[in-house]
Amino acid sequence: MCRKHLTEDQIQRMIASDPEAPEATADQLTQAQPFTEAFPALSDAMRRNIGREAAEL
Numbered sequence: 463m464c465r466k467h468l469t470e471d472q473i474q475r476m477i478a479s480d481p482e483a484p485e486a487t488a489d490q491l492t493q494a495q496p497f498t499e500a501f502p503a504l505s506d507a508m509r510r511n512i513g514r515e516a517a518e519l
Contacts, residue, residue: 468476477483486494498505
């Protein structure tokens with residue numbers, strides 16, 4: 463398989479043209495929270511699960 467190497471400009475144009483993933487606004491960025499604060503229960507469950515898998519190795 464031959465991969466085509468894209469330039470940074472090409473990548474940025476592809477990102478900008480994606481209607482499903484718009485750039486975050488300044489207001490959205492000021493309201494952003496770390497994952498562990500926004501979803502504490504899920505974060506704890508993931509941390510416990512990762513620890514268990516590491517112990518099984």
